[in-house]
Amino acid sequence: KVARVPLIAGNWKLNLDHLQAIAFVQKLDWTLKDARHEYGISGSEVAVFPPFTDLRSVQNLVAADKLSIVFGGQDLSEHDSGAFTGEISGAFLKALDCTYVIIGHSERRTLHSETDEQLGRKVVAALKHGLVPVLCVGETAEDLEIHGPSAVPVAQLRAALAGVSGTPNLVVAYEPVWAIGSGQAATAEQAEQVAATLRATLAELLGEEVADATRILYGGSVKSTNIAGFMRQPNVDGALVGGASLDVTEFASIARFQK
Numbered sequence: 262k263v264a265r266v267p268l269i270a271g272n273w274k275l276n277l278d279h280l281q282a283i284a285f286v287q288k289l290d291w292t293l294k295d296a297r298h299e300y301g302i303s304g305s306e307v308a309v310f311p312p313f314t315d316l317r318s319v320q321n322l323v324a325a326d327k328l329s330i331v332f333g334g335q336d337l338s339e340h341d342s343g344a345f346t347g348e349i350s351g352a353f354l355k356a357l358d359c360t361y362v363i364i365g366h367s368e369r370r371t372l373h374s375e376t377d378e379q380l381g382r383k384v385v386a387a388l389k390h391g392l393v394p395v396l397c398v399g400e401t402a403e404d405l406e407i408h409g410p411s412a413v414p415v416a417q418l419r420a421a422l423a424g425v426s427g428t429p430n431l432v433v434a435y436e437p438v439w440a441i442g443s444g445q446a447a448t449a450e451q452a453e454q455v456a457a458t459l460r461a462t463l464a465e466l467l468g469e470e471v472a473d474a475t476r477i478l479y480g481g482s483v484k485s486t487n488i489a490g491f492m493r494q495p496n497v498d499g500a501l502v503g504g505a506s507l508d509v510t511e512f513a514s515i516a517r518f519q520k
C-alpha cells in the first residue's frame with residue numbers, strides 16, 4: 262500500500278482578479294508557514310484554482326518566491342487548438358506550470374451542460390498534457406432520494422474514465438451537489454461510504470495499484486470546524502474547498518489538519 266499525500270484544494274470559482282490573487286497567495290504562504298511553525302508540519306499538499314487570467318501571475322509568484330503552493334485551472338478544453346472561442350487548452354495550462362485541472366465541477370455540468378462523454382474527453386486531454394485531473398462527481402438531492410448515495414457518483418466516474426487506461430495520476434473529488442455552497446456538509450461517515458465505493462470502482466476499472474494511489478477528496482461546505490472529521494476517514498484524502506478557500510485564515514486552518 263502507498264501512503265497517499267492528502268490534498269487541500271481551493272476552488273476560487275469566479276473570484277479574485279490577478280492582483281488580488283497575488284496578494285492572496287502571498288498571504289496564504291505566510292499563514293501556512295506560521296501555522297507550520299506553530300502546529301508542526303502539515304503533511305497536506307495545498308493547491309489553489311484561480312481564474313485563468315490569474316494563472317500567469319500566480320505562476321510568477323510561486324516560481325520567484327519558491328512557494329510550496331501548487332495550482333491549477335478550473336476547467337480545460339477537450340481540444341488542443343483551433344476554432345474554439347473562449348476555450349483554454351491543456352497545453353496552455355501546462356505551459357503555466359499548472360499541476361492540476363478541475364474537471365466536471367457541478368457548476369460546469371449544470372450551468373454549461375457538460376456531459377459525461379465530454380468530461381471523459383477532457384480527462385483524456387488533461388492526462389495527455391501531463392496535468393492531474395481533479396475529477397468532480399456527486400449526486401443532487403433528488404438523485405440521493407431516488408438512487409441512494411453512490412449510484413450517480415459511481416456512474417459519473419465510470420463515464421469519465423471510459424477513455425482512460427494504464428496507471429493515470431488522477432484525483433477524484435466527491436462533491437454532493439446538495440452540499441456545495443449550502444452550509445450543509447455531508448457527514449464524515451457519508452463521505453467515507455461514497456469514497457470507499459469510488460475507490461472500489463477505481464480498482465475494478467484501473468486495478469488495485471491505481472485505486473490505492475488515487476486521492477479521493479470530499480467537497481461541499483468544508484470549513485475549519487468540520488475538516489477534522491473528514492480527514493479521519495480512511496478513504497478521504499483531503500478536501501476540495503469552495504467558499505472557505507477565499508478566506509486566507511480559514512483556508513490555512515483547513516490545510517493544517519493532519520491526516
Ligand code: PEP
Pocket residue numbers: 272436440441442443444480481482483501502503504505
Ligand atoms: C465547490 O464548489 O467545489 C465547493 C466545495 O464549494 P463549497 O466549499 O463552497 O461548498
